[in-house]
Amino acid sequence: MSLRFALLGLLNEHPSSGYDLTRRFSEGIGAYAWDAKHSQIYPELRKLTEDGLIEIAEEGARGRKTYAITGQGQEELRGWLLRPPTVAGGVRNEYVLRLFLLSALDQDEARQILTRTIEYSTRQREAIDAEYQEHLAGGGAARQGALAAQYGIRMYQATIEWAQWAIEQITAESSAGSGS
Amino acid sequence: MSLRFALLGLLNEHPSSGYDLTRRFSEGIGAYAWDAKHSQIYPELRKLTEDGLIEIAEEGARGRKTYAITGQGQEELRGWLLRPPTVAGGVRNEYVLRLFLLSALDQDEARQILTRTIEYSTRQREAIDAEYQEHLAGGGAARQGALAAQYGIRMYQATIEWAQWAIEQITAESSAGSGS
DNA sequence: CAGAACATGTAAACGGTTACATGATTCC
DNA sequence: GGAATCATGTAACCGTTTACATGTTCTG
Structure with a gap:
């Protein structure tokens, strides 16, 4: 059901083709809010058109x-x-799930995963940061995307800090030894 | 597919019934990592048993x-x-999606939603914080859950700070007026 | 002219939600 | 004894993914 609104939201920013929308999902929004494939997008666009919520504004080359x-x-x-809001309905995030299950690993392995997480999140944060700077440079309408970009930056930053803290915790526990 | 591993992960912490697992999903883990209903959990437990990855350790009252x-x-x-890790595969979070589409609202409405977000996230953060203190009090095995709790606390905190920043942005834009 | 990117669609299989269904035990 | 909670299960429906399928336009 949320897919409808994700599509309406993106089209509200500016008109797009199914192809464009597919790409926008695989970029920013798909990484931390809602993901969708073209095979789901095209039928949904047809339904939205039938329901009068969107319309074909233009037909271009290649059947666009x-x-x-x-x-x-x-x-x-x-x-x-x-x-x-439908309170926190059905969250699904494989990446975070992995972080939740770290206790299944021994300390060295867990540290390894956390280090990998820090590296990955740092790269992601930097990529969005660059994107954010572009948003700021382009004035006016482009500012819409800036809120979302900031959200992403802050989430990755919080993940990095958490992972650093978690490594310290694990290390402290092991060096404190069999204290309990 | 992730449901399997979510179940294995929870059972790795300690043995549980399907009923227990259902409750654990509707609490912490379900809110920011992976959600599942009992109707999905029971059949999956049967499959995992058939595959030899889990076993029935005990049968109790009421068919437990x-x-x-x-x-x-x-x-x-x-x-x-x-x-x-399968890179950020198929994230799904309706709550975050709403935050992404704020540009569809006018400034007053967007501010309203952001204020609501701050209130909700503050309450959530406080609830997990209380949980976290309990984790610390109970030593040893209980510490596993502490990593997850900290993750939740930091995510909600980052959301709160982002929303406060977003309100300032929106307010600044409107008072800067038709500058562009 | 070949290969990459653009562009849209459909079908089968799978995963997840909602609703239906049942019964046992505990608490008041 | 009645209500709440514990406890498990199934079936129909809907949403999502993977794979199949096709044709066009641009670039080198």
Whole structure:
């Protein structure tokens, strides 16, 4: 159900084709909010068109169809955003799940995974940071993406700091020895 | 596929029944890593038993079956944790999605949602914080959960700070007026 | 003219949610 | 004895992924 609103939200920023939307999902939004493949996007765009929430704004080369949100679509989107949130419904994040299950590993292995996490998160944070600087450079409408980019930066930063703290914890526990 | 490993991971901490596992999902882990309902958990426990990765350790009152991880199950779990991660595969978080689509709202409405987010995240952070203090009080094995709790605390804290920053941004933009 | 990227679609299989269904034990 | 909680299970439906399938335009 959320896919509908993810699509409406993206189309609300600016008109796009299914192909464009597929790429936008595989970039920013797909990494920490909602992911979707083209095989799901195209049928959903058709349904949204049937329901009058979006429309084909332009047909271009190679069968390209550019969709735009309609007034009715904007109302639906706003309604969904303003409605009290379905509390934390069905989160799914394999990356975080791994971090939760670290106690299944011994200390050296856990430290290894945490170090890898720090490296990966640092790279991700830097990539989004660069993106964020571009958002700032381009004024006006581009600023929309800046909120999301900042969110990503802060989440990765928090992950890095947590992983550093976790390594210290694990190390402290082991050097404190059989104290309990 | 991740559900298997989520179950193995939880059973690796200590033996539990399907009922216990259902509750553990609806608490901590379900809120930011992986969620699951009992209707999915029971069939998966049966499959894991058939595959020899877990076993029924005890049968109690009311048909209660306590499952425990086997040696083979521990190997599978370790293998999955150590294997290079499937990069950010299929994240799904409706709560975060909403935050991404704020540009569809006008400034007052967006501020309202952000304020609500701060309130909600503050309450969540406090709840986990209390949980975390308990983890620290109970020594030894209970410490496992402390890493996860800290992760949650830091994520909510980062969300709060981001939302405060976002409110300032929105407010600054509007008072800067039609500068562009 | 070949290969990469653009562009859209469908079908089968799988994973997950909602609803249905049942019964045992505990607490008041 | 009635209500709440414990405890497990199944079935239909819906959402998602993987794989199949096709054709166009641009670049070198």
